[in-house]
Amino acid sequence: MDIAGSMNITFTADIDHLVGHRPSVLYWVVQPGSNVGGIGAGLIRMVRPWNEWLIVWGYDINEPEPVIDHAAAEQIVRNLIGDPALDITITGTSLWGNNEMYATRLQKGRVFAAGDAIHRHPPSNGLGSNTSIQDAYNLAWKLAAVIRGQAGPELLETYTAERAPVAKQIVLRANKSGREFGELFTALGVMDARSEEEMRAQIEERKAQTPRGEEKRRAISAAMELKNYEFNAHGVEMGQFYTSTAVIPDGTTRPAPTRDPELYYEPSTVPGSPLPHVWVGDARQTFSTLDLAPSSQFTLFTGIAGQAWADAVPDVAAALGLPVAAVVIGPGRRYTDLYFDWERLRGVDEDGALLVRPDKIVAWRSMTGADDPAGALTAALRSVLSRTT
Ligand SMILES: Cc1cc2nc3c(=O)[nH]c(=O)nc-3n(C[C@H](O)[C@H](O)[C@H](O)COP(=O)(O)OP(=O)(O)OC[C@H]3O[C@@H](n4cnc5c(N)ncnc54)[C@H](O)[C@@H]3O)c2cc1C
Known part of the structure; x- marks a missing residue:
C-alpha cells in the first residue's frame, strides 16, 4: 500500500545558467510544498547534461490523485526550478507511490x-x-x-x-x-x-x-x-553479511565496528562477508580481487606459502564436477600484493585459504594450511552446496 504520493515529470530545458557551474546528477530543492509526499524534498535529476531532466515532486496521498496534464506539469517544473518564465518542453509524466x-x-x-x-x-x-x-x-x-x-x-x-x-x-x-x-x-x-x-x-x-x-x-x-x-x-x-547453510562459520565473529556501521563499510573475510576489494597485479597491470573471482566459478585465494591449496584445486574441481579456480597472491606470481593491502585484509595466514562463491561472498576460510587440503576443500564445497551424495 502506498504511504506517500510521488510524480515523475521528464522535460527538456536549458538551465545551464543555474547548474553549469556546479555540475551534478541530483539537485535537491527546498521549495514551498516540497515537504508534502514525494521523497523528502524536491528533486531535479539530470538525464542528459545539461538540457534533459527528470523532476520528482510529491502530492498529498490523502487527496484525490492529481491530474498532471502538460500545463500542470509545466507549472510544477517552473515552480520547483524557481523561474516562472522558463522555456520547457514536457516529455512525460507519471504518478507513483512510496x-x-x-x-x-x-x-x-x-x-x-x-x-x-x-x-x-x-x-x-x-x-x-x-x-x-x-x-x-x-x-x-x-x-x-x-x-x-x-x-x-x-x-x-x-x-x-x-x-x-x-x-x-x-x-x-x-x-x-x-x-x-x-x-x-x-x-x-x-x-x-x-x-x-x-x-x-x-x-x-x-x-x-x-x-x-x-x-x-x-x-x-x-x-x-x-x-x-x-x-x-x-x-x-x-x-x-550472510548467515545460511551456504556459508560455513569458522568460529570467529565479525570484528566489532570501529566507526558507525551504517556510514562506514569495514572489509572482513569472516565467512558470510563480501570479498574485500584489493588491487593486485604487477608493474604493468592491476586487477581488483573482485575481478579475480568471476561469477562463473568458485575461487580459492591463497598466498605463496599456501601453494598446496592451489595445487589441490584442479582435482577437487574435477571430482565435484564444478568450476573452481585458484588465485595465488605474492611477489613473483602473476598477482603481487601491490600495496600490501591483501596481507592486511585477507584475515588468514599466508598459508591459509579463502573460498569465494560465484557471487563474491566468502563461503569458507582456513586460517592456516591443512594436512589434507584436497579433503578440506572438498568438504567445504560439499557443505556450501548442500551436497549429500
Ligand atoms: C525516481 C526513481 C529514482 C531511482 N533512483 C535509483 C538510484 O539512484 N539508484 C538505484 O539503485 N535505484 C534507483 N531507483 C530504483 C530502481 O529503478 C529499481 O529498484 C529497479 O528498477 C528495480 O528493478 P526490478 O528489475 O526489480 O524492477 P523493474 O525495473 O520495475 O522491472 C520490472 C519489469 O517487469 C515488467 N512487468 C511487470 N508486470 C509484468 C507482467 N505481468 N508481465 C511481464 N512483465 C511485467 C515491468 O514492465 C518492468 O519492465 C529509482 C527508482 C525511481 C522510481
Missing part, C-alpha cells in the same frame, strides 16, 4: 521473487537497482548449480535466508532517510509557515546576526549531518 514493504519469504516452490517486488521503498539512498542486481547475483549461481546437478536443492533455501534481511534493511533505511528530510524543514522553520512569504522569511533568517539566526544555523548543520545516512551510507550499501 512504499515501506519487504517480503520475509522470497521463494514458494519453484517460484523465486527478486528486485523491487520484494523490497518496496522510495529511491532515497539509491539502493533499488543495486540491491535488485545483488538479489539476482545471489540467486543465479544457486539455480545454475542445482539445475546442473552440482548442488542439492536445499541450496535454494539459502536465498531467503541471505536476502530477506537485506530487503528489510534497505526498506527501513530508505524510508528513514526520506523522513529525515523533515529535520531540515524543521531546522529551517518552514513547517509552520502559512504562506510562501513566511516560508521565505524563515529560510532567510539563517543569515541573521541574531541569537535565533545562530540557533537556526546550528540546527541546519545538525540536520545536514543526518543526510550522510542517505548520501554516504557505505556500510548499508556494502556491509551486508
Whole structure:
C-alpha cells in the first residue's frame, strides 16, 4: 500500500545558467510544498547534461490523485526550478507511490521473487537497482548449480535466508532517510509557515546576526549531518553479511565496528562477508580481487606459502564436477600484493585459504594450511552446496 504520493515529470530545458557551474546528477530543492509526499524534498535529476531532466515532486496521498496534464506539469517544473518564465518542453509524466514493504519469504516452490517486488521503498539512498542486481547475483549461481546437478536443492533455501534481511534493511533505511528530510524543514522553520512569504522569511533568517539566526544555523548543520545516512551510507550499501547453510562459520565473529556501521563499510573475510576489494597485479597491470573471482566459478585465494591449496584445486574441481579456480597472491606470481593491502585484509595466514562463491561472498576460510587440503576443500564445497551424495 502506498504511504506517500510521488510524480515523475521528464522535460527538456536549458538551465545551464543555474547548474553549469556546479555540475551534478541530483539537485535537491527546498521549495514551498516540497515537504508534502514525494521523497523528502524536491528533486531535479539530470538525464542528459545539461538540457534533459527528470523532476520528482510529491502530492498529498490523502487527496484525490492529481491530474498532471502538460500545463500542470509545466507549472510544477517552473515552480520547483524557481523561474516562472522558463522555456520547457514536457516529455512525460507519471504518478507513483512510496512504499515501506519487504517480503520475509522470497521463494514458494519453484517460484523465486527478486528486485523491487520484494523490497518496496522510495529511491532515497539509491539502493533499488543495486540491491535488485545483488538479489539476482545471489540467486543465479544457486539455480545454475542445482539445475546442473552440482548442488542439492536445499541450496535454494539459502536465498531467503541471505536476502530477506537485506530487503528489510534497505526498506527501513530508505524510508528513514526520506523522513529525515523533515529535520531540515524543521531546522529551517518552514513547517509552520502559512504562506510562501513566511516560508521565505524563515529560510532567510539563517543569515541573521541574531541569537535565533545562530540557533537556526546550528540546527541546519545538525540536520545536514543526518543526510550522510542517505548520501554516504557505505556500510548499508556494502556491509551486508550472510548467515545460511551456504556459508560455513569458522568460529570467529565479525570484528566489532570501529566507526558507525551504517556510514562506514569495514572489509572482513569472516565467512558470510563480501570479498574485500584489493588491487593486485604487477608493474604493468592491476586487477581488483573482485575481478579475480568471476561469477562463473568458485575461487580459492591463497598466498605463496599456501601453494598446496592451489595445487589441490584442479582435482577437487574435477571430482565435484564444478568450476573452481585458484588465485595465488605474492611477489613473483602473476598477482603481487601491490600495496600490501591483501596481507592486511585477507584475515588468514599466508598459508591459509579463502573460498569465494560465484557471487563474491566468502563461503569458507582456513586460517592456516591443512594436512589434507584436497579433503578440506572438498568438504567445504560439499557443505556450501548442500551436497549429500
Ligand atoms: C525516481 C526513481 C529514482 C531511482 N533512483 C535509483 C538510484 O539512484 N539508484 C538505484 O539503485 N535505484 C534507483 N531507483 C530504483 C530502481 O529503478 C529499481 O529498484 C529497479 O528498477 C528495480 O528493478 P526490478 O528489475 O526489480 O524492477 P523493474 O525495473 O520495475 O522491472 C520490472 C519489469 O517487469 C515488467 N512487468 C511487470 N508486470 C509484468 C507482467 N505481468 N508481465 C511481464 N512483465 C511485467 C515491468 O514492465 C518492468 O519492465 C529509482 C527508482 C525511481 C522510481
